[in-house]
Amino acid sequence: MAETPITIPAELLPVDGRFCCGPSKVRPQAVEALSAVSSSFLGTSHRQKTVKNQVARFRQGLADFFGLPEGYEVIIGNGGTTAFWEVAAFSLIKDRAQFATFGEFGAKFAKAVKDAPFLGAPTVHKGEPGSAAFLTAEAGVDAYGITQNETSTGVAVPVQRVAGADQGALILHDATSAAGGLDVDLTQSDVYYFAPQKCFASDGGLWIAILSPAAIARAEEIKAGGRYIPAFLDLVTAIENSRLEQTLNTPALATVFLAAEQTDWMNAQGGLSWAAQRTAESAEILYRWAEKSPVATPFVTDPGLRSNVVATIDFAEGVDAAAIAKTLRANGLVDTEPYRKLGRNQLRVALYPAIDPSDVQALTASIDYVIEQL
Structure with a gap:
């Protein structure tokens, strides 16, 4: 006999049931705004003002949102974070890099650099999933890389420079799922890079990097030194194009518009401080529920490392998290x-700014109901 499907009572359900860690929830209002300009914006040249104005709107919105320090620039390129790891390998690392990895995505950047035949072997400090690893000063290292928020595990660490690092060494922060939802002091970073399909509630296909004057100078120095750099991965080319409010290759126009729309919306709510408070509220709801639950616990045991934008919740033996998710x-x-790839009996929940904390509260009630019925 087939099992009777479980129907969650309507009064328990969130208004919006999207909790994906990427691509993330896109606000319906942003889609409506895109629809309103679809005939004049979509299907038009990315070299003309119609599109350039939206790129400029997005870049200026980010500058306002993050309160850009003097000399820092917002640079946009094609290809997403995976492409930017290769951009960094070609255009930002002179020879030796050090990485702190504690999940899938930080490890991928370290591997990209390790595989680059023109770079020296990197040093890698590795933490187990659910914990963190940190950078330490090392002579000869000219670039340090760490993930602010590990999307695969829900671990977040502060953005800060490496004390005692060689003069001129750059610090790169992978903020793919952190930017827009976690607080940051950009003076503590030279390269703060991310993608728009997380906190910026858009689709993928772009990378965004906030570069310090030192990072811009490093890219120019490496290119002038004669290293072969594919045009698609040339950071100097991306910088030059961004200053013209465009990308080297045609961008996904809907992605640009939706990201700009989300940025303007967050700025109107109060900017980064508002966004960080909103994700903290959602995280508090979910972690508090898990800590009180007889069958659920936060996967990240150290409260100081728990992410406010990606939460991972383990379930006790005998409670099938896969069945709950289904x-x-x-x-x-x-x-x-x-x-x-984590392979745990858990749920992973996005808590990005577009997600209403009241929907997170409703999610916990819905999970409790499902557990009772299973």
Whole structure:
């Protein structure tokens, strides 16, 4: 006999059931705004003012949102964070890099640099999933890389420079899922890079890097030194194009517009301080629920390392997290499954600024209901 599907009572359900860690929830108002300009914006040349104005709107919105320090620039390129790891390998690392990795994505950047035949072997400090690793000063290292928020595990660390690092060494922060939802002092970073399909509630396909004057100078120095750099991965080319409010290759126009729309919306709410407070509120709701639950616990045991934008919740033996996620999905609460390679009995929940804390509260009530019925 087939099992009777579990129907979560309507009064328990969130207004919006999207909790994916990327691509993330896109606000309906942003889609409506895109629809309103679809005939004049979509399908038009990215070299003309119609599109350039939206690129400029996005870049200026980010400058306002983050309160750009003197001399820092917002640079946009094609290809997403994976492409930017290669950009950094070609255009920002002179020879030796050091990485702190504690999840899937930080490890991928370290591997990209390790595989680059024109760079020296990097030093890698590795932390186990659910914990963190940190950078330490090392003679001869000219670039340091660390992930502010590890999307695969829900671990977040502060953005800060490496005390005692060689003069001129750059610090690169992978903020793919952190930027826009976690607080940051950009003076503590030379390269703060991310993508728009997380906190900026858009689609993928772009990388955004906030570069310090030192990072810009490093890119220019490496290019002038004669290193072969593919045009698509040439950071100097991306800088020059961004200053013209464009990208080297045609960008996804909807992605640019939706990201600009989300940035303007967050700025109107109060900017980065508002966004960070909103994600903290959502995180408090979810972690507090897990700590009180007889069958759920936060995967990240150190409260100081728990992310406010990506939460991972473990379940006790005998409680099937996969069955919970499947039932939630059948009821319109989607993408709460754990990161596939982590292989844990858990749920992973996005808490980005576009997600209303009241929907997070409703999610916890829905999970409790499902557990009771399973």
